[in-house]
Amino acid sequence: MTFENLKLYEIFRLDLHLPDNRAMEAMVAMDDFFSLKITEATKDMATKTELQSTKNELKTEIEAVKHEVQAVKHEVQIINTKLEHMNHNMNTNMATKRELAEVEARVTKSIYMVGLGQLLVVIISVLTILKYAGVIK
Numbered sequence: 001m002t003f004e005n006l007k008l009y010e011i012f013r014l015d016l017h018l019p020d021n022r023a024m025e026a027m028v029a030m031d032d033f034f035s036l037k038i039t040e041a042t043k044d045m046a047t048k049t050e051l052q053s054t055k056n057e058l059k060t061e062i063e064a065v066k067h068e069v070q071a072v073k074h075e076v077q078i079i080n081t082k083l084e085h086m087n088h089n090m091n092t093n094m095a096t097k098r099e100l101a102e103v104e105a106r107v108t109k110s111i112y113m114v115g116l117g118q119l120l121v122v123i124i125s126v127l128t129i130l131k132y133a134g135v136i137k
Helices: 003-015 020-042 048-133
Strands: none
Touching: 003 020
16 A cells, blocks of 8 residues: 555545445545546557657658758759759840841841842943943933
8 A cells, every 4th residue: 555545544534434444445446446547548658668769760750851852952953053054045045146136137238238239230331331332322
């Protein structure tokens, strides 16, 4: 019997004036009742070993997730670098397209000017021939 059980027994026997056997039965009944309640309340609780095991499993899983996150982070950095290069290339291509458009405009203007010059040369040549032939005075 524990100290608490003895105190409870004494309360039943002396303060409540129960006979010894009834005080003992009441004390045993209460002890059984509360023992059962404590057992029911603690049966679903994890033991220290179970908690330690769960802790170790969680640590392992967390480390695995950390490694996966680092791998994904590295992949994202690679993709970001590729995107930056693509953006740079696109900007370069756009600048090149602008330059090509400017060159095309200059070439078109030059072709027009050359065609106009050729037309003038042909007209002057025809007029000169006609003047020497005496058709034009």
